[in-house]
Amino acid sequence: MGSVVVNNIVKTYGTKKAQVTALNGISFEVAPGELFGIIGPDGAGKTSLFRILTTLMLADKGEASVDGYDVVKDLKAIRKRVGYMPGRFSLYQDLTVAENLEFFATIFNTSIEENYDLIKDIYSQIEPFKNRRAGKLSGGMKQKLALSCALIHYPSVLFLDEPTTGVDAVSRKEFWEMLRRLKEKGITILVSTPYMDEASLCDRVALMQEGKLMSVNTPSGIVEQFGKPLLAVRSGNMLQLLRDLKQCREVEDAYPFGEYHHAVMKKDFSQQELEACLKNHPGVTIKAIQPDIEDCFMDLMKN
Amino acid sequence: MFILLGMPIVEIIIFGFALTNEVKNSKIAVFDQSADQASVAITQELNASRYFDVVKDIHSYSDIDAAFRKGTMKLAVVFPKNFHEDLLHLNKAQVQLIADASDPNVATTLTNYATAIILDYQDRITQGREVPYTIKTEQRMLYNPQLKGAYSFVPGVMAMVLMLICTMMTAVTIVKEKETGTMEIMLVSPLQPFKIIVAKAVPYLLLSLINIASILLLSTFVLGVPIQGNLLLLIGEGVLFIITCLTLGLLISTSTDSQQTAMFISLTGMFLPTVMLSGFMFPIENMPRFLQIISNIVPARWFYSIVKDVMIKGLGFTAVWKETLILVGMTLALLALSIKKFKIRLA
Numbered sequence: 001m002g003s004v005v006v007n008n009i010v011k012t013y014g015t016k017k018a019q020v021t022a023l024n025g026i027s028f029e030v031a032p033g034e035l036f037g038i039i040g041p042d043g044a045g046k047t048s049l050f051r052i053l054t055t056l057m058l059a060d061k062g063e064a065s066v067d068g069y070d071v072v073k074d075l076k077a078i079r080k081r082v083g084y085m086p087g088r089f090s091l092y093q094d095l096t097v098a099e100n101l102e103f104f105a106t107i108f109n110t111s112i113e114e115n116y117d118l119i120k121d122i123y124s125q126i127e128p129f130k131n132r133r134a135g136k137l138s139g140g141m142k143q144k145l146a147l148s149c150a151l152i153h154y155p156s157v158l159f160l161d162e163p164t165t166g167v168d169a170v171s172r173k174e175f176w177e178m179l180r181r182l183k184e185k186g187i188t189i190l191v192s193t194p195y196m197d198e199a200s201l202c203d204r205v206a207l208m209q210e211g212k213l214m215s216v217n218t219p220s221g222i223v224e225q226f227g228k229p230l231l232a233v234r235s236g237n238m239l240q241l242l243r244d245l246k247q248c249r250e251v252e253d254a255y256p257f258g259e260y261h262h263a264v265m266k267k268d269f270s271q272q273e274l275e276a277c278l279k280n281h282p283g284v285t286i287k288a289i290q291p292d293i294e295d296c297f298m299d300l301m302k303n
Numbered sequence: 304m305f306i307l308l309g310m311p312i313v314e315i316i317i318f319g320f321a322l323t324n325e326v327k328n329s330k331i332a333v334f335d336q337s338a339d340q341a342s343v344a345i346t347q348e349l350n351a352s353r354y355f356d357v358v359k360d361i362h363s364y365s366d367i368d369a370a371f372r373k374g375t376m377k378l379a380v381v382f383p384k385n386f387h388e389d390l391l392h393l394n395k396a397q398v399q400l401i402a403d404a405s406d407p408n409v410a411t412t413l414t415n416y417a418t419a420i421i422l423d424y425q426d427r428i429t430q431g432r433e434v435p436y437t438i439k440t441e442q443r444m445l446y447n448p449q450l451k452g453a454y455s456f457v458p459g460v461m462a463m464v465l466m467l468i469c470t471m472m473t474a475v476t477i478v479k480e481k482e483t484g485t486m487e488i489m490l491v492s493p494l495q496p497f498k499i500i501v502a503k504a505v506p507y508l509l510l511s512l513i514n515i516a517s518i519l520l521l522s523t524f525v526l527g528v529p530i531q532g533n534l535l536l537l538i539g540e541g542v543l544f545i546i547t548c549l550t551l552g553l554l555i556s557t558s559t560d561s562q563q564t565a566m567f568i569s570l571t572g573m574f575l576p577t578v579m580l581s582g583f584m585f586p587i588e589n590m591p592r593f594l595q596i597i598s599n600i601v602p603a604r605w606f607y608s609i610v611k612d613v614m615i616k617g618l619g620f621t622a623v624w625k626e627t628l629i630l631v632g633m634t635l636a637l638l639a640l641s642i643k644k645f646k647i648r649l650a
Contacts, residue, residue: 054491056648075647076493084491090484107494149488 002029003157003188004036004053008062011048011211022048023059024211030190030204035183038192039199039293040208046192047087049208050161053190054084067156080108083155083187087162089142093135097126097145100134101152108153118185119148122178140171147178151187158182160191164198176201196294207297214300219293226291226299228252228267231274232260235281248277255298262295310571317579317594326354326412327589332361332370332379339387341396345424349380354416367401371445372622374608377403377588378413390428395437404444405615406455409586414442446531446616453526458610459583461518462544462603465511466577469545471569472507473552478565481556496647504549511545512538531617540613540623543630544606550637551602557644577603605629 011023022045030036038046051057053066055075063070069077091100101123105112116123126144129137134145143163150158160179164172176198179189183203191202199205200219207214207222215222233254235241242261245254250269254261265274271286278284291299331349335342350357358376361367367379381399383389389396400417402410418440429435447454477500480486489499515538522528530537551573559565578584580594581603587595598604605626612618612626620627 056487056490058648079491080493082491084488086484086487088484090488092485093483104488104492107489107492109493 003032004030004066006064009059010061011059021211028216032188033186035189035203037199037202037205039205044208045211050159054159081156083150083158085146085150085160091134096131098130104149105152110153115154119151123148139167157188199293222296226296229265230289230291231263232289233263233286234260235284250274328356330358330376331355332376333357334361334381336384337382337386341387342382348420371403390436394434397439399441401443404447405611407450453528454615457522457528458607462607466548466603469507469548470552470573473549474555474565474569475562477503477556478562515541530614532613537613540609547602547630547634554637554641557641576601581607583607602633
């Protein structure tokens with residue numbers, strides 16, 4: 001039995017005339033103690049999914065359970081045992097750090113001391129600022145405080161909706177380390193993010209696009225599924241290079257990727273033909289690379 | 304958008320036609336102790352004018368008092384015994400006009416109209432006579448002998464302030480939680496939604512009590528408007544009205560998602576009707592029928608009348624139980640409606 005079970009969830013917004021499908025038949029299962037990532041661009045339906053799982057919204061179709069409790073019928077039981085951190089900073093900006101924590105401990109019928117072990121690592125980092133108002137904290141510190149508040153009652157399942165959006169690279173890294181440590185304490189964690197590079201930090205990820213799951217697998221499993229040669233190409237004229245790559249018969253898909261363009265090649269492509277396509281370019285560098293999650297995402301989006 | 308364009312139209316119509324300080328078909332009592340030719344004639348004239356409707360079943364001063372307490376009448380005309388005979392033989396007679404001056408504007412207007420009609424009659428019968436008849440009108444302003452405006456605006460301001468603070472602030476603070484997203488995490492907690500709301504409402508209840516206290520203190524010691532009735536009853540009714548306003552604010556908060564909308568609804572939807580339709584600025588009796596009906600659903604109307612009765616007229620609970628019951632009913636209805644509408648989920 002999974003810790004979180006989602007079965008064919010459909011959610012649409014708006015009236016019949018202008019209907020937007022946020023979730024279109026989503027199914028997956030998260031094992032207890034797993035760090036599960038939901039990766040997708042803005043508007044993929046991540047927040048809708050989280051709201052349904054945290055009983056904040058009702059799905060139009062399908063059912064879901066968290067910790068064995070149905071998200072519609074066992075609303076109260078779920079609200080007692082999950083921790084939820086919405087995408088937007090949602091603590092009381094006028095209260096100090098310590099007051100916020102105190103407040104959330106109280107509404108969950110617990111005290112800071114009771115579960116201090118769990119949040120010690122995180123909270124100790126912001127403790128020097130405990131008399132500062134939450135609204136005056138930096139982005140990274142806000143996230144740490146929000147996470148502390150979401151953990152104060154030792155939830156069995158933790159839902160983090162885009163916790164690293166708008167947070168600097170160092171804080172992001174720290175944040176993921178914290179998640180790993182929480183996972184070791186046996187908490188099931190569902191985390192959504194638009195950053196593909198964070199996928200590799202999860203046990204398993206679900207790639208989501210326009211309300212559909214494209215793939216659910218371990219990060220390495222997703223990369224293995226790619227199964228096509230991938231090249232990184234650069235030259236003196238990157239714009240023209242992208243056009244030429246797209247023209248070339250040997251190339252299935254090409255897109256800019258940092259300093260290089262990534263070119264997804266047909267199986268058994270010939271290096272000579274590719275070089276022939278790019279013969280007009282001065283100083284072409286071509287190297288074979290391993291695909292990462294983003295390449296896989298681009299590939300899955302195409303199909 | 305509709306509100307922006309529609310509001311001036313509605314307001315100009317309401318102000319222009321409906322809300323007037325003029326007196327029309329106001330019910331007055333005639334206590335006729337002589338019932339002779341002259342008194343009957345004057346009564347007929349009063350009745351015939353478009354200002355008054357005469358109610359005759361008044362047989363004693365205590366009847367007048369009772370009618371005032373009930374609030375059905377605002378003016379009583381008392382003819383003494385031997386009115387006509389006095390007029391014929393002494394060439395002068397007296398009429399007493401007793402007005403309920405808890406609303407000084409209305410009281411003045413009513414007595415002026417009545418005096419004018421009586422003088423008119425006097426002039427008519429005097430025509431062609433050498434010795435003129437004089438009918439002297441003696442005016443008595445009940446409850447507010449000095450015709451102080453404060454007597455009517457203290458209850459009015461009280462209703463207005465409470466309405467504004469309780470309704471608007473409750474609505475705005477709850478909606479603010481929705482806006483900042485704190486409602487979202489609070490919902491995903493074992494906290495019962497009911498408790499969230501009570502917690503939001505209690506500070507404003509206390510705040511409003513302080514407001515009542517300061518209004519009462521100021522009116523007693525600075526404006527010289529004494530509290531005639533039972534202070535505890537007055538405060539009790541105040542608490543009741545505060546709760547009514549709080550539930551009203553709650554209802555607004557459940558139907559809106561932004562602080563701006565909540566504020567706008569509270570201001571235009573609650574504040575204006577409170578000012579215009581509670582009877583504080585414009586007497587309800589003079590409004591057209593449809594506005595009178597609408598005024599019934601304005602909680603401030605009932606509270607205003609309660610405060611006036613208790614504070615100015617010094618009446619007890621027996622005089623205001625009907626209004627109290629209406630307020631209780633409104634509160635329960637609003638509460639039921641907002642609990643039903645309160646979402647335990649986001650959407």
